[in-house]
Each structure stands twice: as C-alpha cells, then as structure tokens.
Amino acid sequence: MVDILCVNLRGGLCNKLICFSEACKIAQKEDLKILEPKFGWGKNWHKVKFSEIYDIDFFNEKMKQFTNGKVNVIIEDPLEKYNRRDYKYYKKKREYLWSNSIKTFRKLRAQKTWDNSMISYVIQSLRLNKQNQEIVDKFEDIKNIDALHIRIESDWIKYAKDKAKGKKSDPDQIYLIGLKTLISLYKSTFPNRNTTFFTTGENHENIKKELLLSNIYSCYHYNNNLDYEINAAINFELCCQANRFIGISSSTYSNLISFKRSLNNRHSSFIYNYKNAILERHDSGLYANPKNAVTKIM
Numbered sequence: 001m002v003d004i005l006c007v008n009l010r011g012g013l014c015n016k017l018i019c020f021s022e023a024c025k026i027a028q029k030e031d032l033k034i035l036e037p038k039f040g041w042g043k044n045w046h047k048v049k050f051s052e053i054y055d056i057d058f059f060n061e062k063m064k065q066f067t068n069g070k071v072n073v074i075i076e077d078p079l080e081k082y083n084r085r086d087y088k089y090y091k092k093k094r095e096y097l098w099s100n101s102i103k104t105f106r107k108l109r110a111q112k113t114w115d116n117s118m119i120s121y122v123i124q125s126l127r128l129n130k131q132n133q134e135i136v137d138k139f140e141d142i143k144n145i146d147a148l149h150i151r152i153e154s155d156w157i158k159y160a161k162d163k164a165k166g167k168k169s170d171p172d173q174i175y176l177i178g179l180k181t182l183i184s185l186y187k188s189t190f191p192n193r194n195t196t197f198f199t200t201g202e203n204h205e206n207i208k209k210e211l212l213l214s215n216i217y218s219c220y221h222y223n224n225n226l227d228y229e230i231n232a233a234i235n236f237e238l239c240c241q242a243n244r245f246i247g248i249s250s251s252t253y254s255n256l257i258s259f260k261r262s263l264n265n266r267h268s269s270f271i272y273n274y275k276n277a278i279l280e281r282h283d284s285g286l287y288a289n290p291k292n293a294v295t296k297i298m
Contacts, residue, residue, distance in 0.1 A: 004074065005032040006086040007097065008046070009039065013232040014252040017126075019097040021119040022104065024063070028070040028118075032085060036075050041228035051075065053233045055127045062125035071121075109286055112298055114259060123260050128237055132230065135221065136237050145194045147242035148186065149254050152179055153201040163250075173290050174273040175250065179207065182272055183214045186246065189270075189278040195219060197242060199235035201228070240264065248273040249281065249293040258285030262298075 007023040009016035016039055027034050036056065040048035050056060056073055063071040076082075104119070114120045128136060136142075151160075160176035186193075195217045200207060204220050211218045221238065222231050232253070239245050239257045247254025249271045258269035262284035272278045274290035284298040 001081050001083050002074075003032050003083045003085060004035045005030070006035045006084050007037050008086075009037055010098065012041070012253065013039065013229045013236070014256045015098070016229075017122065017256065018101045018119060018252060021122040022097040022100045024067075024071045024122060025100075025118045027072075028067050030085075031070060034071070034073045035082070035084070036073055039227075039229045041232075044227045048227045048229060049075075051129065052227075053129065053132065053230055055129045058127045059125045063121060066121035066125070105286070109296075112296075114263075114284060114286065114298070120259075120263070123256065124263060128233060132234050133237075135223075135234050136241075139197070139219070139221070139238055141195070142197060142238050142241045144243055146190065146196050146244045146246065147239040148182075148196060148198040149239065149245070149247035149251065149257070150179070150182065150198050150200040150207060151248055151251060152176075152203075152207075156201075170289070170291055172275045174276070177272060179210055181276075183211060183216065185272055185276070185278050187214060187216065190244070194243075197238060199232075199239060201232075236260075240266070244268045244270065246270045246272060246278060249288055249290045252288075255285040255288065258283075261285075 005023060005027050007020065009019050011019070020037060023034060023037075026032070036050045038046040038049060039053060040046050050073060056075065060072050104117070108114055108117055127133070157176060164175045193216070196211065198207060198211070198218055198220050204222050208218050208220065221234055236253070236257060240260045245257055245261060245268065247257060247269070249255060250273060254271070258281060261267060261269055269281050269285065270278050271281050271290055271293055274294060279294045281293040282298065283293045283296045286298055287293045287296055
C-alpha cells in the first residue's frame with residue numbers, strides 16, 4: 001500500500017501553486033508521494049487535473065533533481081490501494097498550507113532570495129503539457145512585445161474596493177486603476193512599444209477595442225472551451241516570455257510571473273499600482289507591498 005499525500009488547493013491558479021509548494025515541503029519531509037492535485041475554477045472547481053495543465057513527467061524529473069527524488073506526483077490508479085494522508089490530517093498538525101506559505105515568504109524576504117526554496121523548485125519544474133504549449137508557440141513574436149496583466153475583472157473590483165475601504169498603510173498604493181488611466185500611463189512610459197499582449201479574466205474584446213482607440217494594437221489568448229485556470233497557465237507562460245511585463249504587486253499571479261522571469265534572467269518587470277506610475281520592480285516578485293517591490297533589491 002502506497003502512502004500518499006492528498007491536498008485540497010484553494011484560490012486562483014498561483015495561490016494554488018503556492019499552496020502546492022507547501023505540500024511538496026510536507027511530502028519531502030514525510031517521504032510521501034503526492035496524489036495528482038486538482039485545479040479548476042467556477043463550475044470546474046477542483047475538476048481539472050494537474051496533468052491537464054502541466055507536463056507531469058517533466059515536473060517529476062526536475063523535482064527529483066531538486067529534492068533527491070523525495071517529491072513525486074502520481075496519477076491515481078483505480079486498481080491501487082492507497083494509504084491516504086489528506087489535508088485534514090495535516091490540519092490537526094497545524095500544517096495549514098496557505099498560512100504556512102505566509103511564514104515561508106517572510107523567511108524568504110528576510111533572506112532576500114528565493115534561491116533553494118521549494119517554491120523556486122516548483123516554478124522551475126512546471127512546464128505546460130504538449131497541447132497547451134502548442135498554443136503558446138503560436139505567439140511567435142511574444143519575446144519582442146510587452147505583456148500587460150490587467151486587473152479589472154468583476155471579482156477584483158470588489159476585492160480592490162474592500163481593500164481601499166480599510167486603513168491604508170501607504171497612500172501611494174493603488175488597489176484599482178481605470179483602464180483608460182492604465183493605457184495613458186503605458187503609452188507615456190513606453191512610447192516606442194510594439195503590438196501589446198494582454199491578459200485578464202473578462203471582457204477581452206472590449207479591452208482590445210479600448211487599446212485600439214489609443215492606437216495600441218493588441219492581442220490576447222482566451223479560449224472559452226478551456227477551463228479558466230488552463231487559460232491562466234497559458235497566459236502565465238506568455239507573460240514570462242514577453243519583452244517586458246507590466247502587472248501589479250498585489251496579485252500573486254503578477255508576482256510569480258515576475259519571479260519566473262527573474263529565474264530566466266528576463267527581468268524588465270514593472271508594476272502600475274504605486275504612485276500613479278509604471279515603475280520597475282527590483283524584488284524578483286517577492287513583495288506584495290508596491291513600495292518594497294520597487295525599492296527592495298533581491
């Protein structure tokens with residue numbers, strides 16, 4: 001009977017990946033295999049398998065190098081009997097994946113590096129599966145154009161308004177920016193841009209039209225036949241490959257893109273949620289606080 005760790009991942013794609021990296025730490029420590037985790041959003045909540053997004057064989061091979069073979073994700077075999085050690089078991093030991101990740105990030109910030117961290121190993125071990133990579137490959141010119149992460153989705157608007165109502169620790173921090181304002185900042189900061197790639201969760205055609213009104217030719221990827229998080233993973237990779245990446249430090253999605261870009265020596269990552277400007281970040285995606293993102297050098 002095989003001992004396996006079963007994890008219940010929560011949040012959006014990158015929150016799930018952060019929690020997954022904490023699960024990998026538990027698996028390494030306890031010498032457990034990890035049952036293939038589920039992703040998905042909305043009606044497909046926890047119905048999308050890891051292997052429907054990423055190349056599971058590549059992941060396991062890379063993680064073997066980083067963890068001496070102690071982290072391995074297995075696909076469930078209906079004929080196999082498992083000794084399931086699920087998330088509830090680890091809650092009894094106070095091993096909360098997300099709360100543990102907060103502690104992990106505090107340590108990383110104190111060390112001023114992501115090197116030799118489990119989240120670094122996980123990000124380096126993620127490669128899209130063949131089907132999803134073929135979509136990325138269709139964007140042949142992505143390395144020569146900018147990528148914008150535009151956070152104006154309905155759920156983000158609600159989140160940003162709630163955050164703005166709270167006590168602000170920094171009056172220069174911006175939780176929500178209007179599309180026209182962002183476009184104006186982008187045009188003034190990078191006047192010699194080429195066609196711009198953008199990623200967002202809703203209203204793609206409306207955003208494309210608004211960019212065109214400002215003489216910005218743009219492109220995007222979103223396939224309604226794919227799960228939201230499969231689309232997000234494809235867009236994530238495109239943003240990692242772009243010439244410049246402009247996002248926000250309050251999004252784990254933007255932060256992990258900036259991190260992977262730094263791992264690939266493709267820096268040129270910027271934020272637009274501080275001081276009404278687009279500013280280059282120097283933290284390799286480690287900080288959610290925008291002031292730290294542009295002032296802390298990792």
